[in-house]
Amino acid sequence: MSEKEHAQLLKKYEQLREFCEKTHRNGVIYTHIALALARGITDLYYVNMETDALIEYHTDDELGVLTEARRGTDFFEGCERDAKRYVHPEDQAAFVQAMDRSFLTHALERSKVYELTYRRKRDGEFFYVRMRVSRVEDDRRYIVIAVSDIDELMRKRQAEQRMLEERAIYARLHALTGNYLCVYVVDPETERYREFSATDNYEQSFAQAKEGEGFFEKVRREARFFNHPQDIEPFLSVFTREKVLAEVKRSGLFTLTYRVMMDNSYIHVILKAAMVEEKEGPRLIVGLIDIEAEYQQKETEKEIARQREIFNQITASLAEQYDTLYYIDIETSTYREISSTDAYKKLNVPATGNDFFAESRRSIRKYVHPEDQEKAVRLHYKPRTASTSSCASRTSTRRFRPGSPWRRARRRASPIPRLRSGWRPIST
Numbered sequence: 001m002s003e004k005e006h007a008q009l010l011k012k013y014e015q016l017r018e019f020c021e022k023t024h025r026n027g028v029i030y031t032h033i034a035l036a037l038a039r040g041i042t043d044l045y046y047v048n049m050e051t052d053a054l055i056e057y058h059t060d061d062e063l064g065v066l067t068e069a070r071r072g073t074d075f076f077e078g079c080e081r082d083a084k085r086y087v088h089p090e091d092q093a094a095f096v097q098a099m100d101r102s103f104l105t106h107a108l109e110r111s112k113v114y115e116l117t118y119r120r121k122r123d124g125e126f127f128y129v130r131m132r133v134s135r136v137e138d139d140r141r142y143i144v145i146a147v148s149d150i151d152e153l154m155r156k157r158q159a160e161q162r163m164l165e166e167r168a169i170y171a172r173l174h175a176l177t178g179n180y181l182c183v184y185v186v187d188p189e190t191e192r193y194r195e196f197s198a199t200d201n202y203e204q205s206f207a208q209a210k211e212g213e214g215f216f217e218k219v220r221r222e223a224r225f226f227n228h229p230q231d232i233e234p235f236l237s238v239f240t241r242e243k244v245l246a247e248v249k250r251s252g253l254f255t256l257t258y259r260v261m262m263d264n265s266y267i268h269v270i271l272k273a274a275m276v277e278e279k280e281g282p283r284l285i286v287g288l289i290d291i292e293a294e295y296q297q298k299e300t301e302k303e304i305a306r307q308r309e310i311f312n313q314i315t316a317s318l319a320e321q322y323d324t325l326y327y328i329d330i331e332t333s334t335y336r337e338i339s340s341t342d343a344y345k346k347l348n349v350p351a352t353g354n355d356f357f358a359e360s361r362r363s364i365r366k367y368v369h370p371e372d373q374e375k376a377v378r379l380h381y382k383p384r385t386a387s388t389s390s391c392a393s394r395t396s397t398r399r400f401r402p403g404s405p406w407r408r409a410r411r412r413a414s415p416i417p418r419l420r421s422g423w424r425p426i427s428t
Contacts, residue, residue, distance in 0.1 A: 041147065049104070054072045114134075182288050227261075244284075255271065
């Protein structure tokens with residue numbers, strides 16, 4: 001062998017060695033890439049679309065390495081058979097349709113990858129998986145099917161979606177009522193809870209965890225700090241898991257009214273609890289509602305009713321002493337007759353009207369003795385200021401004729417404290 005031939009042979013050897021080393025390096029790189037991509041994949045199938053031949057790989061849970069599990073010759077027929085055993089009943093139809101040779105062929109002609117999310121059984125429990133199907137580019141007879149466990153991701157998304165739906169429901173409730181302080185969703189069996197909405201005032205006043213365990217014990221513990229001292233024992237005596245659930249089962253709704261501290265003052269609230277059915281099972285919905293405005297309104301109505309009763313009693317007593325009683329709005333001059341004797345009614349003075357003082361002056365001209373008219377008329381003009389009504393006024397006429405003959409009478413006007421602008425002239 002000549003030196004020239006020897007040199008050419010060495011050159012070819014170096015080129016071959018470099019090619020082998022490069023191929024090995026690329027092989028290692030591709031292996032690393034494949035292993036990285038395989039992480040998260042529970043099962044992988046290498047399928048011949050023409051012959052139904054398959055190679056099934058499983059991922060090692062600890063190492064994340066794909067290992068061959070079995071080989072077969074009936075991939076599509078086996079998919080339809082296994083669907084009834086391992087796929088959730090609600091997902092079986094979609095899975096069987098996807099694992100049809102004709103369907104997959106058309107799907108992969110339209111797109112490089114076909115995906116399907118469904119629930120699959122493992123150890124007696126269903127979990128979510130995502131199946132991705134793609135062709136082998138350099139041999140289109142083959143497809144690769146990768147199945148990934150996405151159960152945690154799906155359940156997280158579902159929880160987030162439920163929270164969004166719950167918040168939307170709360171927003172509608174708040175728009176209708178405008179007085180919900182907070183709403184909790186409670187698992188009646190485990191007592192695990194989550195808050196899905198609360199007002200800013202509630203969060204600032206109570207600073208409670210958004211979710212946690214032991215709902216009933218937590219509420220009972222906080223009640224000792226936030227409930228009105230007079231309401232603590234009554235609250236603790238009825239707010240227990242057993243009593244709340246028993247009342248909800250009996251009547252469909254548990255309610256409890258008490259006082260809590262918010263913004264450094266006590267307000268009246270009502271706690272309501274009812275059971276609803278969700279996908280995960282029954283859930284107890286607990287809402288706390290601010291009823292302070294309603295309570296104050298009722299208290300005001302009670303006070304008005306009490307004062308009205310006192311006024312009616314006074315009026316009944318005075319009616320026995322006077323020929324007639326009038327109630328006058330000092331601002332508008334409108335009036336109405338409260339009571340009058342039969343003799344006074346014969347005068348035919350209007351029982352109601354829009355200007356008491358003008359009507360009184362007309363009546364004076366008709367029924368008061370001429371010598372007393374001017375003095376009486378001067379007293380029947382509307383007071384100019386509110387201070388005018390601060391005290392009672394009294395005058396006497398020498399003669400007054402409700403019928404015949406003339407007789408003496410007395411006129412008296414007194415302010416009524418129930419109305420800011422009210423006077424009650426009492427005349428005989």
